[in-house]
Amino acid sequence: MINRAPIFVNGFQRGGTNILVNFITSHPHVCAVGETQKIFYGRHKEALYKQYIQRVSYLPIFLxxxxxxxxxxxxxxxxxxxxxxxxxxxxxxxRNKLASPHNTYEDPHMVITKEELAQTRFLCKNVNGVVFASHVFADMYPDATFIGLIRNGFALCESFIRRGWTAERFGRMYETVCQRIIKDAAQLDNYHLVRFEDIITNPVASAQTIYSYLHLDITKVSKFRLQAKKSMTTNGKRKYAFGGNVDREVHWFPIDQLEQYIQKDVNKNQIARLRDTDKKVFLQYAHASMEKLGYLS
Incomplete structure (x- = not known):
């Protein structure tokens, strides 16, 4: 294979993978390429002709x-x-690594050559059903590392219901994806589980642990990148914890200041808005995973 030691982050859409990806791609030896399905199917906001080109390039894989x-x-x-x-x-x-639009650096004047970029480890994000592709990637890349991000299902359920899902539909999906992540973590080498709750409550220790899983030297990172995204506040409104009004605007912070810019009560605020009836329905389908992951104790 051309690529060496790639990194795959597995989790849920709207499940906190953004902050994890930004933690990892703060390292100069890691290059983000985006979400797997967007690489092969195209991005909705792209011009149609670009989406068609990507889908044509995906055709040999599909066949x-x-x-x-x-x-x-x-x-x-x-x-x-x-x-x-x-x-x-x-x-x-x-090819996507060399052309990735996701990479910015602490020094805006920093110039990285194509040769240097080619030597970086790519990081790709697999969400929802794409977590089932981990065995495919492990077969392709024996030196790959997988990070499975888990999060309290009640908080995620509120987020999905707010976007039109039912508690039953999300409960089924949460159970399916979590069980797959748990199974793969037990079967595959270099597959590690990380809790979203640990990242937001103790980002420094979490960053150190994650970097150790990936065999990355954390001393090479003087500042960590975060992207501005709205999150739920105590009054039910969503606002930015930092930055202005530009969604996904990149900011860089010293590691000892990370806690100041990460909202710690986001889970609590979301769970508070989840109706008891929706909790009960969700648990009818996701009880096993919620219990296994320690969210019911």
Missing amino acids: AARQHIFWPERFYERNKLPTLIKHYTDWVFY
Whole structure:
């Protein structure tokens, strides 16, 4: 493979993966390439012709796998890829790494050459059903590291209900994805579980632990990047913890100041807005994972 020691972050949409990805990509030797499904299916905000180009480039993978292997709404076992298609998929990741729009640096005047960028480890985010592709990536990259981000399902349930889901639909999805993450963490080498709650309550210790999982030297990071995103406050309104009114605007903070810019009560605020009836329905489908992950104790 062209790429070496890639990093895959597995979790839920709107589940806190953004802060984890920013922690990791603060390191100069890591390059974010975005979400897997957007790499292969295109981004909704892109011009249509770009989306079509990406979907055409995905066609060989679809035909070889005989399934939508990187689609987040498909919750089934993924087929392994033939050797030739593995190398093709690796090349697509490599191409996206060299052209990634996600990378900014603490020094805005910093210039990184294509040769230097080529040597970085790419980080890709797998959300919802794409977590089922971990075995495919482990087969492609024996040196890959996987980080499974888990989070209290009640908080996530509020977020999804606010966006039109039912408690039953999200409960089924939460249980399916969590069980897969738990199973893969037990079966795959270099697969580590990280709690969202640990990141927001103790970001410094969490960053140190995550970097140790990834064999990254944290001393090479003088500042950590965060992106401005709205989160739930105690009065039910959503606002930015830092920055102005530009969503996903990148800011850099010294590691000892991270706690000042991360909202610690976001879970509590979201759970407070979840109706008891929705909690009960959610638990009818997600009780096993919530109990296994310690969110019911």
